[in-house]
Amino acid sequence: MLATIAGDLCLLLGLAVLLLPLLATELSRPRDGVWGGVVLLLGLVLVTSSDRLRGAPMLAVICSALLISRLGAEVAQSRWQHLSQEEQKRLRSKERWATSVQQLGTSFTTLLSNIGSAFGSLKPEPPAANREEGSNRSGKRWVRPEDSNQQGTPEQTPSAALEKPKEVSAPKSASEDG
Known part of the structure; x- marks a missing residue:
């Protein structure tokens, strides 16, 4: 006991x-x-x-x-x-202790909300079947901007990016001519 x-x-x-x-x-x-x-x-x-x-x-x-x-x-x-006399007087006041306790309470509630949000981020994500088509894990959809030219130029088509670049011949120097 x-x-x-x-x-x-x-x-x-x-x-x-x-x-x-x-x-x-x-x-x-x-x-x-x-x-x-x-x-x-x-x-x-x-x-x-x-x-x-x-x-x-x-x-x-x-x-x-x-x-x-x-x-x-x-x-x-x-x-x-x-402690100095001023610090002793300040520590004896009710207002100083009320402020300290209020700040401690605010810090504690902030800590609890941060812990809650940390645990909230750990929850499992919804299955892929529940997500909208074309969206990623965060639910955002990737949308391409509409082209003003519907036919598209070769620079805008994806196949143009895959083509090999054309070889450019270097200008001949004076030593190569002779």
């Missing part, structure tokens, strides 16, 4: 650390994503292996969780103190 609760808290904390660069860029650092992933992994292990953690291993997990949370609190306090 205790391992499951600790695992759930680690999952929430890991998700918060992963979202920190998106919500509060002033407080985030370059390697926060790695540490958020490690905390998520710890939470996942705790939740899935809670039945095996009894006695001394559970005591070790609780002690390590307390040490990690103490270290995390000190890091958060240090990051907060390194």
Whole structure:
């Protein structure tokens, strides 16, 4: 029971650390994503292996969780103190957090729509029998423009393109004449 609760808290904390660069860029650092992933992994292990953690291993997990949370609190306090007064004031405002959450929601909906369109493009194409004659896979038809001259000149006929070009004799130079 205790391992499951600790695992759930680690999952929430890991998700918060992963979202920190998106919500509060002033407080985030370059390697926060790695540490958020490690905390998520710890939470996942705790939740899935809670039945095996009894006695001394559970005591070790609780002690390590307390040490990690103490270290995390000190890091958060240090990051907060390194901010200027203006940045601290801005981070305390409701409007800034509302804007960040709104931007996160917009990004999330854009991600979902892009995933949906990607999966939509993977659906199988209709069989050739259902397509219109002369159309390709996209449904576009290739139509040749109407010729103003219905009889066609030799340059416009396809057979003219297949004929061999006529050999043109090169002009004779002065050395060949003599």
